[in-house]
Amino acid sequence: MSAVTSLDDHYDVAVIGAGPAGLAAATVTATAGLSTVVLDDNPAPGGQVWRAVTTTPVQDRRVLGDDYWKGQEIVQAFQASGAKHALGAAVWSLSREREIGVSFGGGARMLEARRVVIASGALERPFPIPGWTLPGVMSVGGAQTLLKASGLVPGGRVVLAGAGPLLWLFAHQMLQAGGQIHAILDTSDRAGWRAALKHAMPFVTSPYLVKGLKLMAGVRRRVRLLTGVTSLAAGGRNKVEAVIFRQGSEGGQRMAADMLLLHQGVVPNVNLAMAAGVEHHWDAQQLCFVPVLDTFGGTGIEGVAIAGDGAGIAGAEAAVERGRLAGIAAVRALKGDTGKLPDETASRKVLAKYDGARAFLDTLYRPSRGFRIPAGDTIVCRCEEVTAQQVIDNVRIGCTGPNQLKSFLRCGMGPCQGRMCGLTVTELIAETRGVTPAEIGYYRLRPPVKPIALAELASMPKTESDVTAVVRI
Amino acid sequence: MFQRVGKSEASVIISVDGTRVTARAGDTVAAALLAAGLTSTRTTPISGTPRAPYCMMGVCFECLVTIDDVGNRQGCLIPVSEGMRVDTQKGKREAGR
Amino acid sequence: MAMTIQQRDYATPQRRDYDTVVVGGGLLGASIAWGLARGGERVALLDEGDTAIRASRANFALVWVQSKGLGMPEYAGWTIRSSDAWAGFAAEVTDVTGLDVAFERTGGFSLCLSEREVEHRAQTLKRLHNQPGIVDYDAKMMERSEIERMLPAIGPEVVGGSFCPLDGHVNSLRLLRALHTGLAKLGAHYLPDHRVDAIAQRAGGFALMTGAGEVRAAKVVLAAGNANMTLAPMVGLKAPMRPERGQIIVTERLQPFLKHPVVTVRQTDEGTVMIGDSKEEGITPEGTNMGIAAVEADRALRMFPVLKTVNVVRTWTGVRVMTQDGFPIYDQSETHPGAFVACCHSGVTLAANHALTIAPMIAKGALDLDIVGAFSAKRF
Numbered sequence: 001m002s003a004v005t006s007l008d009d010h011y012d013v014a015v016i017g018a019g020p021a022g023l024a025a026a027t028v029t030a031t032a033g034l035s036t037v038v039l040d041d042n043p044a045p046g047g048q049v050w051r052a053v054t055t056t057p058v059q060d061r062r063v064l065g066d067d068y069w070k071g072q073e074i075v076q077a078f079q080a081s082g083a084k085h086a087l088g089a090a091v092w093s094l095s096r097e098r099e100i101g102v103s104f105g106g107g108a109r110m111l112e113a114r115r116v117v118i119a120s121g122a123l124e125r126p127f128p129i130p131g132w133t134l135p136g137v138m139s140v141g142g143a144q145t146l147l148k149a150s151g152l153v154p155g156g157r158v159v160l161a162g163a164g165p166l167l168w169l170f171a172h173q174m175l176q177a178g179g180q181i182h183a184i185l186d187t188s189d190r191a192g193w194r195a196a197l198k199h200a201m202p203f204v205t206s207p208y209l210v211k212g213l214k215l216m217a218g219v220r221r222r223v224r225l226l227t228g229v230t231s232l233a234a235g236g237r238n239k240v241e242a243v244i245f246r247q248g249s250e251g252g253q254r255m256a257a258d259m260l261l262l263h264q265g266v267v268p269n270v271n272l273a274m275a276a277g278v279e280h281h282w283d284a285q286q287l288c289f290v291p292v293l294d295t296f297g298g299t300g301i302e303g304v305a306i307a308g309d310g311a312g313i314a315g316a317e318a319a320v321e322r323g324r325l326a327g328i329a330a331v332r333a334l335k336g337d338t339g340k341l342p343d344e345t346a347s348r349k350v351l352a353k354y355d356g357a358r359a360f361l362d363t364l365y366r367p368s369r370g371f372r373i374p375a376g377d378t379i380v381c382r383c384e385e386v387t388a389q390q391v392i393d394n395v396r397i398g399c400t401g402p403n404q405l406k407s408f409l410r411c412g413m414g415p416c417q418g419r420m421c422g423l424t425v426t427e428l429i430a431e432t433r434g435v436t437p438a439e440i441g442y443y444r445l446r447p448p449v450k451p452i453a454l455a456e457l458a459s460m461p462k463t464e465s466d467v468t469a470v471v472r473i
Numbered sequence: 474m475f476q477r478v479g480k481s482e483a484s485v486i487i488s489v490d491g492t493r494v495t496a497r498a499g500d501t502v503a504a505a506l507l508a509a510g511l512t513s514t515r516t517t518p519i520s521g522t523p524r525a526p527y528c529m530m531g532v533c534f535e536c537l538v539t540i541d542d543v544g545n546r547q548g549c550l551i552p553v554s555e556g557m558r559v560d561t562q563k564g565k566r567e568a569g570r
Numbered sequence: 571m572a573m574t575i576q577q578r579d580y581a582t583p584q585r586r587d588y589d590t591v592v593v594g595g596g597l598l599g600a601s602i603a604w605g606l607a608r609g610g611e612r613v614a615l616l617d618e619g620d621t622a623i624r625a626s627r628a629n630f631a632l633v634w635v636q637s638k639g640l641g642m643p644e645y646a647g648w649t650i651r652s653s654d655a656w657a658g659f660a661a662e663v664t665d666v667t668g669l670d671v672a673f674e675r676t677g678g679f680s681l682c683l684s685e686r687e688v689e690h691r692a693q694t695l696k697r698l699h700n701q702p703g704i705v706d707y708d709a710k711m712m713e714r715s716e717i718e719r720m721l722p723a724i725g726p727e728v729v730g731g732s733f734c735p736l737d738g739h740v741n742s743l744r745l746l747r748a749l750h751t752g753l754a755k756l757g758a759h760y761l762p763d764h765r766v767d768a769i770a771q772r773a774g775g776f777a778l779m780t781g782a783g784e785v786r787a788a789k790v791v792l793a794a795g796n797a798n799m800t801l802a803p804m805v806g807l808k809a810p811m812r813p814e815r816g817q818i819i820v821t822e823r824l825q826p827f828l829k830h831p832v833v834t835v836r837q838t839d840e841g842t843v844m845i846g847d848s849k850e851e852g853i854t855p856e857g858t859n860m861g862i863a864a865v866e867a868d869r870a871l872r873m874f875p876v877l878k879t880v881n882v883v884r885t886w887t888g889v890r891v892m893t894q895d896g897f898p899i900y901d902q903s904e905t906h907p908g909a910f911v912a913c914c915h916s917g918v919t920l921a922a923n924h925a926l927t928i929a930p931m932i933a934k935g936a937l938d939l940d941i942v943g944a945f946s947a948k949r950f
Contacts, residue, residue: 041531041550042530042531042550043501043550043551043552048530052499055499056479057478057479057480057497057499058478058479059479059480060479063478063479088550088551090550093860095857095860101860110860123528123530123532124528124532133522133524134523135512135513135514135523135524135525136474136512136525137527138525138526138527138529139527139528139529139533141528141529141530142526142527142528142529142530143529145529145530145549146475146504146507146529147478149499149500149501149504150477150497150499150500150501150504150505150508151477151478151479151497152475152476152477152478152504152507152508153475153476153477153478154474154475155474155475155476156474177478178478179476238512238513238522238523239512239513239523239525258474259474269532382527382533382535383534384519385517385519385520394747396754397750397751397753397754397760398595398617398750398754398760398762399620400619400620400762400763401619401620401621402620403620403621403627404620404624404627404762407626407627407743407746407747408743408746408747408750409747410743410840413883413884414534414883415534415537415545415822415881415883416532416533416534417883417884419532419533420532420533440620441620441621444621446858446884446885446886447858447860447885448882448883448884448885450531451545451822451881451882451883452881452882453878453879453880453881453882454819454821454845454867454870454871454877454878454879454880454881454882455867455871455878455879457819457860457863457864457867457882458864458867458868458870458871459864460860460861460863460864460867461861461864462861462862462864462865462868463861465861466859466861466862466864466865467865469848469849469850469859469862469865470847470848470849470862470865470866470869471687471865471869472849473686473687473690518823518841543879544879545822545881564825565823565824565825565841566822566823566824566825566880567824567825567827568723568824568825568827568843568874568876568877568880569827569876569877569878
C-alpha cells in the first residue's frame with residue numbers, strides 16, 4: 001500500500017495532485033529510487049478523470065468506458081512504485097524555496113522537497129448564466145464525479161447544456177448507466193465548425209476522432225438535441241424548475257427541468273502555481289491563463305515544474321506523458337541519468353499526436369462570448385454574490401483590473417478564492433475597458449490557497465524574528 | 474433526484490440535521506446528502522438564498538456543511554464515516570462551531 | 571504573477587486643466603479629492619494601475635485614538651478631531667453615494683496576554699497622557715473581569731488590557747469604493763494608470779507628466795504614500811519616509827461574536843475576522859511570511875479561543891505609509907506656491923480630517939498653521 005498516515009519533513013520529490021500527471025510523475029521518480037510523496041485532497045487516487053477508479057461501485061465497464069478504466073493501470077503502477085500517497089492532504093502554500101504547507105490528518109505542517117511537481121489539473125470553466133446558483137444546477141463534471149465515486153445518476157428531467165467533449169462523454173456514460181436525458185442544449189458556436197476545419201488534418205489522424213464521433217452519434221440517437229443555443233438561463237424559486245433558452249435569433253423557449261447540468265470546457269487550476277509566483281500568460285486560443293514552462297514543464301522557480309492540465313489543457317493521455325517528462329527531469333536533476341528512466345522520445349511522440357488535435361477541439365468548442373461574459377444581474381462571484389452589472393459599474397468608475405475590483409466589490413474574496421469567477425472577471429473587465437484579457441491580468445493570489453483553520457496556521461513554526469514582528473514590548 | 478446504480482457497498486449510517494441517513498461506504502458527505510434527497514445543503518451568508526453542491530471536486534465551496542460540530546467543511550472532499558453528524562448551515566457560520 | 575499592464579488612456583478626461591490635481595488614488599488622496607470636489611473645485615485624481623502597492627487595500631480599518639501621539643501631543647488632538655468628525659463624514663459619504671461604510675464608534679481594546687504586556691501597556695498610556703500639552707481623553711487600563719463583561723469571548727490567557735471609548739472602525743474597502751463612487755458623482759476625474767514621472771511649474775500652476783500624458787492644474791496635492799518621498803522634492807517639499815511591511819490574516823464570514831474592535835483582531839460588518847498587525851521594515855509587499863502569520867494567528871487564538879476551527883481565507887502583506895518619525899506630514903511649498911504634500915499612516919482614522927479640514931484649506935490655497943502647523947516637514 002502506498003497510502004501513508006504521517007508525513008516526513010523532507011522528500012526528494014513532492015507531487016501535488018494524484019491525477020494522471022501526478023501519478024505518472026511520481027511513478028517515474030519513485031521507481032528511480034527518489035523518495036516521493038503525492039499530496040492530494042481527494043479521498044482516493046485518480047484525480048478527476050479517473051476519480052474513484054480503485055473504489056467505484058460502477059463495475060459494469062461499459063458505463064464509464066475504456067478510457068476511464070485505463071486509469072487502473074496507471075494507479076497500479078504508481079502503487080507499486082514505492083511512492084507515498086497522502087490521501088485527503090490539502091496543499092495550501094508553496095514557497096520559492098519549495099516549502100509546502102499542507103493540512104493532513106487533522107493538522108497543518110510544512111515539508112520540504114528538492115523537486116516539486118504541481119499536477120493540480122483542471123477545473124471546469126465558469127458558466128455564469130442567470131440562475132446558475134440555484135440548487136439543481138450543477139456542473140457536468142460534478143455530476144460525473146457523483147456517478148464515478150458513488151454510482152449516483154441524476155433523475156427526473158435532466159437537461160445538459162453547454163459544449164465540449166466532457167459533456168458528450170458524460171451524456172454517454174449517463175445513458176449507459178440507465179439514466180435518462182431530457183434534452184441536450186448545445187451552445188457551441190456554429191461558426192466554430194468552419195473555423196475548426198483548418199485544424200482538421202491533425203485531428204483526423206488523432207485518437208480523438210473515432211472515439212468522439214462514435215460517442216456523439218450514440219448520444220444523438222437517444223437524446224433530443226437542440227443546437228445553436230445562444231442564450232440560457234435557469235429559472236426557479238428555491239431550485240431549478242425550468243431552463244429558458246434561445247436558439248439562434250429565434251424567440252425564447254422554456255423547458256421544464258429538474259436538473260440542469262452545465263459545462264463549457266475546462267481550464268487550468270492555477271491557484272497554487274500563481275500564489276507560488278509562477279509566471280502565467282493569457283492563452284488567446286484556450287481563453288485562460290497558462291503557466292510559462294520549458295519543455296519538461298519546468299517553471300521559472302528553481303525545482304518547481306507543472307505537469308498535466310494545469311500546464312495548459314491537453315487531456316488525460318497527454319497529462320500522463322507530461323507527468324513522465326516532469327518526472328524524468330526531476331530524476332536527471334537529482335540523480336543524473338540512471339538508466340531506470342522511461343523513454344523520453346516515446347512520451348514526446350504521444351504528446352505531439354494529442355497537441356496536433358487540440359487546436360481543432362479548442363476551436364470547435366470555443367465557448368461563445370455570451371456564455372463567458374455575462375451581463376446584468378447574473379452572478380459572477382458565487383461566494384460574494386457579485387453581479388456582472390456591479391463589475392461593469394465599478395470598472396466605469398475606475399477599477400482598471402481585478403485587484404482593485406476585489407477591494408471594491410469583494411469578488412474573488414470568498415472561500416473559493418476566485419476559482420469560480422476569476423476568468424469571468426478578467427474577461428468582463430477587458431471587454432468593458434476595450435482591452436485584451438492579457439492586459440488585465442488575474443487576481444493576485446496569496447496563501448493559503450485553500451482555507452485552513454486558524455489553529456492550523458497558529459501551529460506553524462515561528463522564529464524569534466517572527467515573534468518580534470508581532471509582539472512589541 | 475439521484476438514483477443509485479452499481480453494486481451495493483457496505484452501508485454507513487450518518488445523521489443529517491438529526492435524521493438517520495444511510496450512505497454508501499466511499500460516498501463523500503456531499504454525495505450522501507444528494508443521494509438522501511436533499512435539494513439544498515446550505516443558505517448563503519449574504520442573501521440567505523439556498524445552494525447545493527456544484528462542482529464536487531473541492532473548487533466551488535458550495536457544499537459547505539457542519540460536520541461533527543465544525544462548520545464550513547467541504548462536504549465533497551470528506552468521506553462519510555459511521556456515526557458522523559452532518560448539519561446543514563443557514564447563513565454565516567457561528568464562531569466556535 | 572508577473573504581468574505588465576500597458577499604460578492606457580483609459581478614463582479619458584474631458585479636460586486636462588484642473589483647479590487641483592491630487593496625486594494618489596488611495597484613501598488619503600481620495601478623501602482630499604472628495605473634500606475639494608464637494609467644495610466645487612474641478613479636481614483630477616491621478617493614480618497608478620491595478621497592481622499598485624496600495625496601503626488602502628491592505629489596512630486594518632480602525633478609526634483609532636488610544637496610543638496615538640506619544641512623542642507628538644498634537645497628533646493625539648488631530649486624531650481625536652477626526653474621530654469626532656467621522657460620524658458626520660460617514661453620513662455625508664452615504665448621502666452622496668448610497669453606500670454604508672459601516673462606521674462604528676464602539677470603543678476599542680488593546681489586549682494583553684501577560685502581566686509584562688499589561689505593565690508595558692500601562693506605561694505607554696501613562697507616558698502618552700503625561701506629555702505636556704496633550705488633550706485629555708478617556709483611555710484606561712482594564713482588569714480582565716471588566717473586559718470579560720464587554721468581550722465575553724476572551725480566552726483565559728487574557729490578563730488585562732486598555733480601553734478607549736473613542737475607538738471604532740469602518741469598512742475601509744467599502745470606504746475606498748464609496749469615495750471613488752462619490753468622486754465620479756461629484757464630477758471629479760479619476761485617472762488611473764497615470765503614474766507621475768515629473769512635475770513642472772508653469773504659469774498659473776503645474777504640469778504633471780504622466781505615463782498617459784500631461785495633466786495641468788493650478789494646485790497640486792501629493793498624496794502618493796511612500797512615493798511622496800520622490801515626488802515632494804519636485805515641488806520644493808520633502809517627505810522623509812520609512813515604509814513598513816505589515817501582514818494581515820482574514821477569515822471566512824462568521825455570525826457576530828465581537829462587539830468591540832481589538833487593535834489586533836476585529837470583526838468586520840460583513841462577518842469576516844481580520845487579524846494583524848505585524849511590523850517589519852521594508853517596502854516590497856511580495857511574499858507572505860508564514861511564521862509571522864503563525865504568530866498573529868496564535869495570539870488571536872489565545873485572545874479568542876472560539877476562533878480555533880475558523881478558516882483562514884487569505885493572508886496578505888501590505889506596506890504602511892510611514893514618515894520617519896511616524897507622525898503625519900502636511901506641508902505647503904514656499905518655492906512652488908500651490909503645491910502641497912500630505913503623508914500619513916492613518917488614512918482611515920484621519921479620512922474625516924482630510925475631507926473636511928485639509929481639503930478646504932487647500933481650496934483656499936494655504937494650510938491653516940494653527941491647526942496643522944505642527945505637522946510641517948520642517949521638523950525633520
